[in-house]
Amino acid sequence: MGNSSDVNGLAVLHLRSPGGAEASAGAEAPRFTRAELLPGRALMVWQLRAALPGRGEVDLLHAPPLEQARAALDGGPPGRSGNNSFKYGGAFLLPFANRIRGRFSAADRTLDTTIAGQERRLFANGGGQAPGAEQYAIHGLILDRAVDELEHLSSADADTARAVIRAGDFGGSWPSDTDVELRLRLGATAFEVDITATNAGEEAQPMGIGWHPYFALPSGAREQARLYLPARTRLEVNDYDEVLPTGRLLPVAGTPYDFSAPGGAALGGLYLDDCFVDLQKTPAGETVVELIDAQAGYGLRVATSSPQVSAIQTFAPPDRAFVVLEPQLNWADPFGPLWNEPRGKGMAWLAPGESVAYRVRLSLFQPGPP
Template sequence: MDEAPQIGGAPAVRLRARDLPLAGPAFTEAVVLPGRGMMLLQARLRLPSGEMTDALHAPPLEEAARELSGGPDDFAGNRAFAFGGALLIPFANRIRGRALHGSREIEAMVDGRRARLPRNWGGKAEGAEQYAMHGLILDAHVPFAAEADRVRGRFAAGDFGGRWPGAADLDFEYRLAGGALLLRVEARNVRPEPLPLGVGWHPYFQLPSGDRTQARLRLPAAVRTEVNDYDEVLPTGRLLPTAGTAYDFGARDGAALGDLYLDDCFTGLRREAGQAVVEVLDPAAGVGLRISTPTPEVKAVQVYAPPEKPFVVVEPQFNLAEPYADIWPPGADTGMARIPPGGRLAYEVRLEAFALGT
């Protein structure tokens, strides 16, 4: 473990694997930023050829330090989900609410209680709605302890600066093991009322070949949530079947991305041996990435993949966008967990690489 320059008031932490397989694809290093909500900045990947590449779309460490140093475009930590892999807590995706005059906040209903959330994202078109996006720890400074191949953090989040109806303690761990990268987040409710909670992860997977048109996505999901447009990207409440459409990625070898624009939330996940599994396949580079989670609370996967970019963002998350809105069909599970007083809940993800054809 090496300590690198400070970002967000804490040193970046570089991890190195100690038990790599002798050959084949494997994650060899990772860089974690405890000063930016324990986001993963980079993961170094050994390809089937033996060459090394960066698995995540992210700037070099020194440039990332400048990008994440604050400023008008980093309100509420926004820059943390522009690259790398941010953690999204206590909600993922979007929450709408009433804009509060004279502030950059909204008032939203969360689990039947009022919450004041940062109005930190929204559409770019004139008059487009602005809303709360991707949680409340994007710029949090998390105390940590690190070893050669793992880093742990513990954050007394409380009520997230008075913004959330409920309070949590959060424990984090990234670990390199057997060629894979493992992530675990555990939340504990520290108040005598239920804690509403959504957790997600926002990694930008870089395509080693750089050729997005031939890249493939495998995502066994029965439905996707319709959105109003790809500017505001707000759900309409309609759940659209994926089978037989351009959004059907459920085949064993997935489907080619081609020139399809994606900023879509998939749900109705079909689990495999108890795991929700997504694969990003790069046939030109001969490698695939598998993202899997045993966490039953993961009900959705958001995929962001603009055709002109050489990356695919895969976000396993508890909740759909706008989880508390009345737009959803009666009985729809929009994904937010509800942790009882003193209760705990864990979010786990395993990231591994494999040679295509194996």
């Protein structure tokens, strides 16, 4: 694994595409070069790098240097279940993405809620910051989870990490036991995320999966960046502090939130913390999103072939040079009465022994001039 640094007790794992950065010098096409993975944090992607024509090697994710990773991730309020994992890089979210609401107890920050008809207790690791704002559970139960098995596999065309998390019932928080296999593959032309969640218990259960990558804008010029996101609808939220869905579905056509035209639309000064649904698939059944930084000559394509992906959560403050694009199975507040789906809006439903696969593929392209 080649590095003595560690996070949460496990060494950082470095992936390098064939030829690495050296083979990319003077390259006429963009190519992936390196990745830094944290097995101590559910194999989250701390950094992903690429060589861009005319710019050399650049960071593709918003994160501090690797030597600061441990301090960044271990900091923050005590007992927050690894929350800093979803403030940088790309954390994996499971068995749910986004928010789950319930009856909050301030004494111990617990949340009593209903998961697929069963009363469960979660830790309320999130919530609004305003006085009296609602507190809730957010972004799953593996944010601070170390992997149980890890392999580093190299071939002529790719470098691959394979990890297993035997999550059980997530400390009694979920209806059944779950085994999670993660496979991250870095090649020159693609970075691929493949997650398989298997119901290893004796009860049927819902399963949600997501990824939370902070995609950096190499130019630093956020207003000119363009987003292509082929969705017809977004979820209305009560405000951008709690960011809780109201149950209303808002058409994006003719609004500043319509990014569905070929080539997308400029972000300008628009604040985004919005979940887009009613996704338009390609003829091959993929959901494809693109982020374009024309000033940097940089384009990133995010494609998922998983039919269960039903939502793309975005987060992009106007004063920051990054865009978070989260392909998710489930919607926000999936078990809430506003959706009237006891099994969870967007959740995969797994009988004992059944699995669901979550796949995301990143590729690079050169956009036209700004």
